[in-house]
Ligand SMILES: Cc1cc2nc3c(=O)[nH]c(=O)nc-3n(C[C@H](O)[C@H](O)[C@H](O)COP(=O)(O)OP(=O)(O)OC[C@H]3O[C@@H](n4cnc5c(N)ncnc54)[C@H](O)[C@@H]3O)c2cc1C
């Protein structure tokens with residue numbers, strides 16, 4: 001299958017990419033790993049006239065710790081992040097990255113592309129919600145910070161301005177008494193998840209002092225619920241509490257029935273994934289080492 | 298549309314040999330490999346980034362060549378299944394697949410071999426679970442996978458010497 005014809009532009013600096021995208025306008029797309037865009041183009045869901053290839057821009061794939069802040073370049077691939085010291089230090093980053101698609105897609109797909117596609121099935125954005133990540137974005141008007149929770153307006157639609165690009169992702173290294181987990185369920189490796197859940201918990205003497213929960217593949221955008229978080233915040237994490245919070249966030253979800261499952265099935269999967277992720281995050285807070293793998297049918 | 302699309306000059310090294318060509322930007326790497334260069338060992342199964350039959354190594358990284366433009370691989374070093382054999386001798390992975398019935402129709406095999414190469418480069422002594430994960434982006438409709446796993450284990454032993 002061939003994509004529709006397009007002009008190819010290779011750029012070697014961010015400024016070049018932005019001015020090229022601005023000049024070419026609506027019919028141009030930024031190309032990162034191509035693991036979403038090229039598939040869409042081959043299926044003719046999208047027929048851009050111009051591709052601006054970001055992949056040779058130096059310095060945009062660094063993964064660093066600056067003080068207690070984690071900084072990940074937009075062009076860092078799923079594989080690079082998963083193998084990084086950051087993933088070794090933060091288990092939920094490893095859980096999330098290691099279960100994205102398969103080895104081939106992980107070696108090309110980028111975290112910036114996962115965010116930029118505004119696809120509610122992509123895993124990184126869900127995890128980043130629970131880490132309160134902030135995106136650095138640069139466009140013709142300059143550079144600004146966008147909280148990850150504000151990036152997506154609707155399915156496949158971000159608030160980015162024309163020719164504005166995500167250049168990096170930043171979040172605070174979770175403190176000692178805080179831990180997260182990322183759990184997902186899918187039909188096989190090279191398939192988007194049927195449902196996924198990210199959790200980040202902070203415990204103080206058995207009391208949950210802070211919590212974030214987010215659901216992926218559970219609606220047109222990432223699903224969060226203040227109500228669910230309020231049930232857990234300030235309380236002891238009992239089975240009853242966790243179940244109540246899971247019910248609250250699953251009630252906020254609007255899973256779309258598709259070939260990955262009926263709505264009720266997806267709600268049932270989400271419910272058990274929330275309980276599992278909270279349980280794992282809680283035990284990690286208490287110092288346990290627990291490996292998490294994506295589950296297949 | 299009759300707009301002229303400018304071709305792009307690329308230089309790609311495949312199995313140690315360097316090729317220069319002018320290509321249309323929309324040419325996929327797998328088409329470059331199969332149709333421009335006639336190296337038909339790399340297969341197309343699904344054409345939608347699913348089956349892994351088109352897997353090649355691009356600068357040592359396993360890549361589905363149906364989902365990479367040839368222009369994106371400009372300047373890269375690529376290894377395809379044709380590059381595994383050395384001086385008429387099959388690679389230990391190829392021998393192991395043959396000896397352990399790691400293939401039936403053989404359609405998935407080039408992709409399986411390339412994913413196995415990437416796996417063994419990173420984990421020279423993989424567990425069965427690590428092998429399953431390593432080839433989880435490659436589908437096989439024939440073998441049921443068990444003999445593929447056996448083959449990769451046998452090759453790992455052989456390569457460790
Ligand atoms: C079979 C298959 C299974 C998959 N399974 C999963 C899965 O389980 N979990 C998962 O999370 N993902 C999955 N993916 C998607 C994969 O992770 C993609 O790599 C990712 O969604 C997009 O990253 P990319 O670098 O390939 O982006 P591209 O395809 O290059 O770009 C995607 C979109 O983002 C825009 N964009 C790219 N970079 C930027 C930037 N820096 N700033 C602003 N906009 C940008 C592009 O213009 C384009 O619109 C799967 C893909 C396939 C083909």
Ligand code: FES
Nearest residue numbers: 342343344349363
């Ligand atoms: S042909 Fe490329 S993944 Fe199937």
Ligand code: FES
Nearest residue numbers: 401403437438439
């Ligand atoms: S041997 Fe036939 S598809 Fe694998």
